[in-house]
Amino acid sequence: MNEKPGEKILEAVNVTKHYRMGNVTVKALDGVSIEIKHGEFLVIMGPSGSGKSTLLHLLGALDLPSSGTLLINGKDISQFDDFQLSMFRRNYLGFIFQTFNLVPTLNCLENVLVSLLPSGVKFEDEKHAVELLKLVELGHRINHRPNMLSGGERQRVSIARALMNDPPLLLADEPTGNLDSVSGGKIMSFLKDLNRKEGVTILIVTHDRDMALYADKIINIRDGKLLDVEVLKDRKIHKKHKKVMV
Ligand SMILES: Nc1ncnc2c1ncn2[C@@H]1O[C@H](COP(=O)(O)OP(=O)(O)OP(=O)(O)O)[C@@H](O)[C@H]1O
Numbered sequence: 102m103n104e105k106p107g108e109k110i111l112e113a114v115n116v117t118k119h120y121r122m123g124n125v126t127v128k129a130l131d132g133v134s135i136e137i138k139h140g141e142f143l144v145i146m147g148p149s150g151s152g153k154s155t156l157l158h159l160l161g162a163l164d165l166p167s168s169g170t171l172l173i174n175g176k177d178i179s180q181f182d183d184f185q186l187s188m189f190r191r192n193y194l195g196f197i198f199q200t201f202n203l204v205p206t207l208n209c210l211e212n213v214l215v216s217l218l219p220s221g222v223k224f225e226d227e228k229h230a231v232e233l234l235k236l237v238e239l240g241h242r243i244n245h246r247p248n249m250l251s252g253g254e255r256q257r258v259s260i261a262r263a264l265m266n267d268p269p270l271l272l273a274d275e276p277t278g279n280l281d282s283v284s285g286g287k288i289m290s291f292l293k294d295l296n297r298k299e300g301v302t303i304l305i306v307t308h309d310r311d312m313a314l315y316a317d318k319i320i321n322i323r324d325g326k327l328l329d330v331e332v333l334k335d336r337k338i339h340k341k342h343k344k345v346m347v
């Protein structure tokens with residue numbers, strides 16, 4: 102697999118996603134083609150219901166398109182076997198869900214470590230998880246369960262969890278949606294640093310134009326279709342990420 106900065110990491114070619122609701126078909130995505138290159142920091146913007154989460158889920162191989170092709174590092178995802186798909190999701194991708202998807206019975210630390218719980222957590226893993234929780238300013242909430250946290254705090258736990266496996270690709274659905282503008286700005290600066298210094302490729306869905314301005318490009322979608330792509334500025338990719346896919 103290639104891992105060169107500037108080469109395509111993800112590509113959607115003419116993808117559609119239709120949901121059947123009784124006699125009605127909802128066209129959530131209608132022929133979208135986009136590409137994401139290694140080292141880019143992109144934002145998807147669009148009104149509520151325009152298909153942003155649907156597109157992000159397809160790009161993260163969390164759902165399948167109704168038609169069209171999705172390529173990861175140039176490889177058609179429909180050709181991936183179960184092992185390759187689970188390797189991609191577990192080792193290569195960090196996904197921050199719009200609805201957090203935290204486990205209610207686990208505390209913050211355990212939620213960050215959740216993907217490692219079945220195989221056993223090592224001392225270094227726990228140390229790393231605590232560092233990540235401190236990084237998102239939750240060092241004082243390690244033993245709290247999700248129902249004891251504010252919406253913004255839950256969102257920050259889900260960000261720490263997504264970073265636990267040191268993913269080269271981070272997809273985030275409204276990562277600042279529940280935060281005030283100062284806290285949201287801090288998270289965006291943190292993600293931008295991760296992109297610039299560590300070379301993590303980042304794709305974020307947001308409603309918020311101020312947050313979108315941290316990115317290199319804004320992909321605007323309307324009614325399930327690509328409207329346009331705004332390039333905010335040119336910049337060099339500093340470092341390629343160390344992880345290599347299967
Ligand atoms: N599982 C589903 N079954 C049926 N319709 C769905 C399903 N998921 C999404 N939709 C519909 O597809 C369209 C796009 O939904 P999506 O969640 O991608 O929008 P979005 O742009 O992320 O919106 P928001 O900004 O509110 O999160 C919407 O009309 C939604 O109602």
Ligand SMILES: [Mg+2]
Nearest residue numbers: 153154155199
């Ligand atoms: Mg959404």
